Amino acid sequence: MRFSAFLGSESRSSSHRWAIARVFAAASALVLSTSAAFAADTDYRRILIEPAAGAVEARLPLTDVSGPARVKRFDGAAGFGIPIAPTKSQLDDTCYLEWQISYDTTNLQHWSAVPAIRFQRDNRTKYGCELSKLLNEARILGLLSDPQLRAVRQELDALREVTLEEKEKIAVTPETAATYPGVLPEGFTRHVVKTPGFQKVTPHGRIEIQLKPKQRAVGYQAMVYACIPFSRWDRTPGPARTKETIRVRFTQENAGYLLDLVRAFGIASREHNDDLGKILDALLAK
Numbered sequence: 001m002r003f004s005a006f007l008g009s010e011s012r013s014s015s016h017r018w019a020i021a022r023v024f025a026a027a028s029a030l031v032l033s034t035s036a037a038f039a040a041d042t043d044y045r046r047i048l049i050e051p052a053a054g055a056v057e058a059r060l061p062l063t064d065v066s067g068p069a070r071v072k073r074f075d076g077a078a079g080f081g082i083p084i085a086p087t088k089s090q091l092d093d094t095c096y097l098e099w100q101i102s103y104d105t106t107n108l109q110h111w112s113a114v115p116a117i118r119f120q121r122d123n124r125t126k127y128g129c130e131l132s133k134l135l136n137e138a139r140i141l142g143l144l145s146d147p148q149l150r151a152v153r154q155e156l157d158a159l160r161e162v163t164l165e166e167k168e169k170i171a172v173t174p175e176t177a178a179t180y181p182g183v184l185p186e187g188f189t190r191h192v193v194k195t196p197g198f199q200k201v202t203p204h205g206r207i208e209i210q211l212k213p214k215q216r217a218v219g220y221q222a223m224v225y226a227c228i229p230f231s232r233w234d235r236t237p238g239p240a241r242t243k244e245t246i247r248v249r250f251t252q253e254n255a256g257y258l259l260d261l262v263r264a265f266g267i268a269s270r271e272h273n274d275d276l277g278k279i280l281d282a283l284l285a286k
Contacts, residue, residue: 056137086240119278143255165269204254222268
């Protein structure tokens with residue numbers, strides 16, 4: 001009897017283990033399926049740089065409002081762009097895509113990394129990406145020549161002494177009751193924050209440099225934005241679709257815009273200036 005009871009207990013234990021194994025296998029399959037779906041669901045956020053016939057293309061997300069590319073509508077009276085909800089707004093010639101373009105990554109597996117463009121910054125190895133890949137592909141396709149790249153490389157040395165991050169400041173000016181007509185509670189005063197901004201307007205898009213306080217350190221940081229006008233998007237007017245992307249083409253006609261972005265980084269800060277110098281040196285050494 002005791003032996004029979006032992007076998008029954010063993011059988012029930014075995015069945016229990018098999019049930020647990022089946023549940024675990026099903027859960028694992030669900031996790032893998034969910035992970036794959038999540039990866040596919042977020043792929044649209046990736047900024048891809050790809051060669052095409054006679055052009056290099058940047059695939060940019062149109063609806064990732066928390067990412068580095070977001071849609072704005074230019075306000076002529078204010079003189080700057082206002083963020084809008086792309087899926088709820090009529091996108092037309094008044095709109096542009098503000099792309100906080102990068103030029104490097106520490107991740108060699110990054111989808112737009114250029115392994116051959118490699119340099120050191122703060123004891124870390126960095127690889128070219130985004131702007132670096134645009135320059136690399138434009139050079140391969142003959143959209144940009146080595147003499148053009150060498151000329152911009154020489155410009156960087158001269159620009160190093162006039163970089164904005166080191167020269168410019170954000171000023172805070174208090175207003176008196178005489179200059180502010182509104183009524184405020186006792187003790188409150190109105191202050192105006194004057195932040196210097198720089199831009200270059202070209203037929204192919206605008207480039208902006210914005211000075212902002214550093215988030216985790218003392219001082220300021222200069223941010224560079226490529227502002228791509230609606231006329232350069234591969235779409236017609238109308239609201240954006242969920243997870244929509246657009247492609248922006250750089251051809252022989254507008255490849256000079258990429259060189260202007262290099263110049264923007266060159267005057268933004270000495271660190272950016274040094275990095276772009278190393279990137280161009282690596283590019284020209286290929």
